[in-house]
Amino acid sequence: MEPNGNGNQFSRRTFLRLSGGLTGVALLAACAPAGAPATTGSGEAAAPAAGVTEITFMGWGGAEEDEGVRAAIDVFQEEQPNIKVTWLHTPENYQDKFLANIAAGTPPDTAFIQSATFQTFVRDRVLMDLTDQLEADTLVGADGYFIEPQESQRCTVEGRWYGIGSCWVAPHIYYNADIFTEAGIEPPSNDPDEAWAWDKFVEVAKQLTVDANGNHPGDSGFDPDNIERWGVHWPTWWIPIHSAIEANGGHWIDPDSGLLVLDQPEATQAIQNVADLVLVHQVMPQATAMEALGMSNAQMLENGRLAMAIDGSWALAWIHKIAPTLGTAALPAMKTTATNMQAHLHSALAATQHPEEAWQWVRFLSTPFYQTQFCQIGLWLPSQTALMTEEGLQTWITDGVHPPGYELIATEFVPRFGKVLYQPIGWPRADAIITPALERVWIGDATAEEAMAEAVPQANQVLEEEAAR
The missing domain is CATH 3.40.190.10 (Periplasmic binding protein-like II)
Structure with a gap:
């Protein structure tokens, strides 16, 4: 992985x-x-x-x-x-x-x-x-x-x-199915053709976010400083963010020039959508809140502090061990269905x-x-394609590890909607510019449009220098 x-x-x-x-x-x-x-x-x-x-x-x-x-x-x-x-x-x-x-x-x-x-x-x-x-x-x-x-x-x-x-490996949704049952909400599907639209994803996350008084975001008296359960956690490092960008019809890199296009509207809107899960919709914990709790997303799913977690497929190796019923699903679509591959x-x-x-x-x-x-x-x-046939799936789909329907993640969601991103020559130097700029977005110090408009030209200059070496 x-x-x-x-x-x-x-x-x-x-x-x-x-x-x-x-x-x-x-x-x-x-x-x-x-x-x-x-x-x-x-x-x-x-x-x-x-x-x-x-x-x-x-x-x-x-x-x-x-x-x-x-x-x-x-x-x-x-x-x-x-x-x-x-x-x-x-x-x-x-x-x-x-x-x-x-x-x-x-x-x-x-x-x-x-x-x-x-x-x-x-x-x-x-x-x-x-x-x-x-x-x-x-x-x-x-x-x-x-x-x-x-x-x-x-x-x-x-x-x-x-x-x-x-x-x-690819990011997808993990969810505590017992929370969905208790709330009377139909959970998302592993079938990418039934992936939730972004607006529905946000709305369900609001319904599943609850403060100490039982209020939800948007309710009168909702206390964002005293949340008992968050609706979702979407990590903000580059693989999950690339998934969001592709789901909005954007790209990380222009395939023709090899330069970053994170400052284009489709990319900045996707980045802002993820940031707004915290800043506007109040359904996702700030990184500082996660640190203060001292718990991983798997622990929060298990103890009911989190309803949905976006994480890589690799995380199933430990998330499947949680006591509540675990479900998985394709990522929500903004303009299209996509994930990082x-x-x-x-x-x-x-x-x-x-x-x-x-x-x-x-x-x-x-x-x-x-x-x-x-x-x-x-x-x-x-x-390997042989492992995705009906016979091949029987060699690795494991009861107690892979939730029901998980084969659709492997055979439909990832190969049909997965987008490959291998970073360009000189990326470590460019990353030293892009990541701090994104950090400003996550904490609300700048919009995605503002941060990327400043950072992307600088990072592309680095990439051009590296490509010319």
């Missing part, structure tokens, strides 16, 4: 300090020996057996993902006894440590690559070109193996493959001294075995 295991995004400040524009790091990577010998728990090097080639694999992930990778390594090594894979599990500060390893001349052979930096890494020759191997492969290179055109959109630059997607890539690094072994491992990570185990626990959605 795309976020790291603890849900935090990597530090932009540290990323900028380490990368300084990644060209210098890339030059080091190009001539560095790949994959420094792994160490055991005692710090001693774990040498492979004679005739066995060792490669390293670096990635993040919580306990479930860590266990899944280790299980996959065991299976892979049984199939490929001449290759040893050493897992460099890095659940915290992944991007910082990844870049530091490259700068130190000890890059991994293979790794998780985030969508925010993929194109920059390709530009700076950090990643190995996998095109020839993939096109020659009778399994992963077969026509129709992946959901297209989205797989090619995220994995290729100028028609060349520099990684393979791990899976798909995302996930990290598995890539081999250009500096590897073992390109064939690295390819064999990346290929294995793209097989049904590897993807299915994470789909079964609610962490991933499939990117």
Whole structure:
């Protein structure tokens, strides 16, 4: 999946300090020996057996993902006894440590690559070109193996493959179905053709938002400082916000120029719509209120402090454990139905001294075995078409994890309405301009139109400078 295991995004400040524009790091990577010998728990090097080639694999992930990778390594090594894979599990500060390893001349052979930096890494020759191997492969290179055109959109630059997607993940609605039953409100549907309009979404969120005196937003005497239950929480980082923008007919990036178009009316209105859930409609808690409560959205769904939560599909891996009845649904439509379609890539690094072994491992990570185990626990959605057939769904839809009707999220909502966004070259520098501007919108210091009109030209200047390097 795309976020790291603890849900935090990597530090932009540290990323900028380490990368300084990644060209210098890339030059080091190009001539560095790949994959420094792994160490055991005692710090001693774990040498492979004679005739066995060792490669390293670096990635993040919580306990479930860590266990899944280790299980996959065991299976892979049984199939490929001449290759040893050493897992460099890095659940915290992944991007910082990844870049530091490259700068130190000890890059991994293979790794998780985030969508925010993929194109920059390709530009700076950090990643190995996998095109020839993939096109020659009778399994992963077969026509129709992946959901297209989205797989090619995220994995290729100028028609060349520099990684393979791990899976798909996408924001959707989670809701406490018991609250809907108690309120006598029909819940939203997993079927994207029945997705709520934005106005209905807001109206239902108002009905489900209740203060300590039982009043709702708009009622006389409603107390916004003493809310017992909020109607909804919509996160304000870029993946959920991109979903809203696409649902309003807008875009994050112009596909022709590669520049940000967050200052266009469709985008600013969508951003403002999300901000107004707090600022106008009073159905969503401010970030400070969430912090004061000290609870996650899953905890708030469970204890009844929250009726609906917008979150990535990956969150099903833990949200399904709540005691109340859990429901899921397609995101509401503003002008159209849409969601962000995302996930990290598995890539081999250009500096590897073992390109064939690295390819064999990346290929294995793209097989049904590897993807299915994470789909079964609610962490991933499939990117392989075989897992979306009636027979394929039976291999991973799990009672007690996937709510009734969830297969429509995987087979209809995401492939039909998912929009791929892999950030442009130089995005970390541009993000240092865009995110603070958005923060002004979320707290009401500026409208989305005002904030983006100021920030987008500055960010685009950065992107143009990076593209020209």
